[in-house]
Amino acid sequence: GGGGGGGAGAALDEEWESFAAEAGRLRHQLRREAQGGVGGAAFAFVEGALVQAVREGHWLLLDEVNLAAPETLQRVAGLLEAGGSLALTEKGEADAVPRHPNFRLFAAMNPPTDFGKKELPAGIRSRLTELYVPRLSSPEDLSLIVIAYLGPLLPSPPVGPIVAFYQAALDAAATTLLDGADQRPEYSLRTLCRALSYVRAAVPLGYGLHRCLYDGFHITFVAQLQARFQPQVEALLLRHLMPPKPNKPPRPPPARAPARPSGDGWVEIGGFWLQTDPRHTASAEDPRFIVTPSIEARFRQLARMVAAGRYPVLLQGPTSAGKTSVIERLAAATGHVLLRINNHEHTDVQEYIGAFAPDEHGKLVFRDGALTTAVRHGHWVVLDELNLAQSEVLEALNRLLDDNRELHIPETGETLTPHAHFMLFATQNPPGAYGGRKVLSRAFRNRFLEMQTDEIPAGELTTILERRCAIPASFAAKMVSVMGELQRRRSSSRVFAGKAGFITPRDLFRWAERRPGTYQELAEAGYALLAERLRSTPEREVVAQVLCSLLPRVQLCAETL
Structure with missing residues (x-):
């Protein structure tokens, strides 16, 4: 013992x-x-904006307040009472922070009918004085806004035509129009103001008033729509904003670039002068980027949006439609570094902003995320698969997406103003058609300039395959026809409804990279790529049938393959 x-x-x-x-x-x-x-x-308590405002008597705005968790809002409830205070239990202090006499709290939110927005807890809402802010719709109010933007620039701005177009576009949006997400487009005061901002910025550069009007209102009111609805709004735009000509219908102004702006650092793309980044070398050509008519139109539209200023741009369309590649090409042509963030269902704000990590001495230091790096150094950043991330994560970017453009880092208390060359892009597939994609709130999407990208036409896809992968034109045409037939059978019989059976243009490039020399080799390579990933024998037989029916003089035996 x-x-x-x-x-x-x-x-x-x-x-x-x-x-x-x-x-x-x-x-x-x-x-x-x-x-x-x-x-x-390693750690110290850092007071946030709320505590500083309470101590020092500042005014504080809680934007998108109905996105906050109820338990977070309950911490604010004590401040809303007479003689209220704020207890800092995280700091371990017994005494609460008294409310400064000059402290005022404001909150703003969109109605809970929008996607992702919640009802405000009754205990919080009852302590606030509510004001409903309706949409500005009267011609008198809208005229004042147009005059405020264009009055200092033009002796006689076209106030009446702009107001008439805006009201006509609102009526069409409420009744007939659909955007790329199959929803009614959200034309708001922000949409109008961004169009007017484009006009105000572009007219002094020599583009001409009517071209500036057409370009500014096209990127804000037309580009987000499905292709079949775009002519309807384009007709409204031409009718109201383009000068009438005797016995001739109004036409879009010519897309010629004006004289080169003064100073260095400009490149002309699609009839627009874009600023280059002098710190990096611009790449004028890229042999892997094949320009076809539809690709050229997208490239020109994206250049028009970048020329509008530093507004965020959202490209929406089917998978493998070239959304990211057109951004990459424009970044290279203007000499900008492009950072890419791939969103997923578990993306958190730290992947955007950054997090604390130990340095070489073992001390915790803040490491910038990709978005923070781009904001500091003036890079371009693309948020891929935007609608895979949680709405709460995306809404944290609202402050950066607004026109005042700021990025707040809660971990350090730092607020960054973006570098002059910073630009934010995002891409997404339409919700509903692809698994896991969510519908973004109308208020969030309205912060972007949206661009709808449709599937690349079959003829152009054939040209891209032939030139990019160096295969015979006959092979490229047959491969595209195989894709079209498989997609037709998928939509009619749903035999390919599973994600593994879906064929995209990306599959065509993998197929072509196997460098088949004969139609028999082409069929065998296609079967190996498309059929072997399928789960059931009937699905593989469908692939074999399509290959044998569309490719000449081929035979496929599943057992030997």
């Missing part, structure tokens, strides 16, 4: 020695922190 007790005492002594060593290291750490040296305490 005595031996066992001695062993237990020795173990206890070791634990006390270990504890004493830990306490010594902590004392050393705290001493270094007090002296301002490296290696001090």
